[in-house]
Amino acid sequence: MPIYKFPDNFKWGSATSAHQIEGDSHNDWTEWEKSDKRMAELKAKKLNPGDFISGKACDSYNRYEEDFDIAKKLNHNIHRFSIEWSRIEPEEGRFDSDAMQHYINVVKALRGRGIEPMITLWHFTNPVWFAKKGGFINIDSPKYFTRYVKYVVEHLKSDVHLWITFNEAMTVYSGFSFLNSIWPPQYKSILKWRRVNKNIIRSHIEVYKEIRRIYGSSESPTDLDRGKGHSTIGSSFEGGAGDMSHNVSIGLTESMTWSIGGNNFYEKIIGKVYNYYRNLHFWYKAFPYYDFLGLNYYHIDRRVPGSYKVLPRQDWWMEDMGWEIYPKGIYNVLKQLKRFNRPVYITENGIADSKDLTRERYIKEHLRWVWQAIQDGVDVQGYFYWSLLDNFEWQHGHTPRFGLVEVDYKTFERRIRPSALEYAKICITNQLEADL
Numbered sequence: 001m002p003i004y005k006f007p008d009n010f011k012w013g014s015a016t017s018a019h020q021i022e023g024d025s026h027n028d029w030t031e032w033e034k035s036d037k038r039m040a041e042l043k044a045k046k047l048n049p050g051d052f053i054s055g056k057a058c059d060s061y062n063r064y065e066e067d068f069d070i071a072k073k074l075n076h077n078i079h080r081f082s083i084e085w086s087r088i089e090p091e092e093g094r095f096d097s098d099a100m101q102h103y104i105n106v107v108k109a110l111r112g113r114g115i116e117p118m119i120t121l122w123h124f125t126n127p128v129w130f131a132k133k134g135g136f137i138n139i140d141s142p143k144y145f146t147r148y149v150k151y152v153v154e155h156l157k158s159d160v161h162l163w164i165t166f167n168e169a170m171t172v173y174s175g176f177s178f179l180n181s182i183w184p185p186q187y188k189s190i191l192k193w194r195r196v197n198k199n200i201i202r203s204h205i206e207v208y209k210e211i212r213r214i215y216g217s218s219e220s221p222t223d224l225d226r227g228k229g230h231s232t233i234g235s236s237f238e239g240g241a242g243d244m245s246h247n248v249s250i251g252l253t254e255s256m257t258w259s260i261g262g263n264n265f266y267e268k269i270i271g272k273v274y275n276y277y278r279n280l281h282f283w284y285k286a287f288p289y290y291d292f293l294g295l296n297y298y299h300i301d302r303r304v305p306g307s308y309k310v311l312p313r314q315d316w317w318m319e320d321m322g323w324e325i326y327p328k329g330i331y332n333v334l335k336q337l338k339r340f341n342r343p344v345y346i347t348e349n350g351i352a353d354s355k356d357l358t359r360e361r362y363i364k365e366h367l368r369w370v371w372q373a374i375q376d377g378v379d380v381q382g383y384f385y386w387s388l389l390d391n392f393e394w395q396h397g398h399t400p401r402f403g404l405v406e407v408d409y410k411t412f413e414r415r416i417r418p419s420a421l422e423y424a425k426i427c428i429t430n431q432l433e434a435d436l
């Protein structure tokens with residue numbers, strides 16, 4: 001059977017986000033999900049509003065130790081999770097030291113199990129006070145966001161070396177919330193969408209510099225531009241000792257897709273433009289202010305951009321999400337990222353598959369293409385399956401089941417799925433053995 005060996009020090013793990021697993025949040029999403037507008041929308045679609053309330057989610061705020069025991073058992077050596085801003089700063093300027101202590105404990109719980117933490121500072125949700133000020137429409141949003149980040153990073157700097165500022169803020173959030181009216185605050189405005197993107201870039205750059213200042217590094221990534229700098233990751237971070245001033249790596253995570261298809265010359269050209277603009281625009285905007293690129297990849301877009309025609313369904317489909325699966329797409333987008341001369345982490349890749357019928361195949365086929373990208377010179381340093389647990393899947397509620405681990409939302413019992421054990425073999429051997 002063919003063996004695909006991954007580089008030494010390659011990181012293996014899974015990812016989660018605070019609002020989707022912790023439970024009992026109080027933020028702009030929890031306000032919106034019980035609003036009259038949202039209720040009416042769901043009823044009009046003949047859906048039961050109760051199925052779309054995040055509620056206790058997986059109750060991981062209380063059960064994180066159990067979750068990390070499972071991650072350890074599954075041989076994960078890295079774990080990506082997010083911090084919920086609305087817990088840290090529930091009211092403007094009031095920082096909650098108990099909530100901070102909670103996340104300090106979370107990090108210790110990971111380290112105690114030999115798992116490296118990677119922290120996302122923002123994953124879609126906002127404190128209610130911030131949302132009331134317009135969120136990222138507000139010209140001062142970078143100031144508010146930086147103040148929160150400073151507080152968090154100062155408390156965690158000795159134990160955390162990998163930070164992600166924003167998750168899919170420009171490829172998913174700004175469009176869903178300000179252009180397509182799907183997520184709160186449900187605007188439909190090109191102007192607002194553009195303003196939000198601009199403020200998110202400003203916030204990212206400001207926070208990037210602030211975190212580096214806290215770690216005692218220079219504010220600009222000039223060393224990286226000369227092609228050095230990040231290679232220490234994985235080696236010097238392991239022991240956690242030594243000169244901490246350079247032990248920080250700050251990235252940005254965005255989602256990338258790949259458009260295939262096109263029936264004529266015009267559609268093919270539009271597809272090429274789409275792949276370029278949709279996937280690369282924000283990386284150029286934020287350049288050079290990131291030490292690594294976080295890639296979330298799930299599916300392709302068969303719709304031909306520009307023509308708004310949906311091409312016939314092909315081979316492999318993620319029913320619960322309406323996504324078409326195309327493992328080679330991850331290779332295509334990784335190759336696109338090579339130009340930025342930065343290491344890449346696959347910060348999310350996964351499938352909603354409640355019966356666990358094709359999760360193993362999904363993981364293996366994508367990893368085979370990740371391996372190919374590494375052979376072709378892309379510096380991929382780690383892979384995070386989305387997600388460790390079944391969780392609250394935003395506008396889709398609790399139906400889609402992405403977890404390596406099944407969660408019973410009534411009893412909160414966790415059950416490891418068979419595919420998780422297959423992934424665990426890859427994690428421990430640092431290689432994929434598969435006939436693909």
Ligand code: BGC
Nearest residue numbers: 017167168172255296386393
């Ligand atoms: C998001 C996750 C989400 C996943 C599956 C990503 O866009 O970062 O929060 O659960 O996709 O939809």
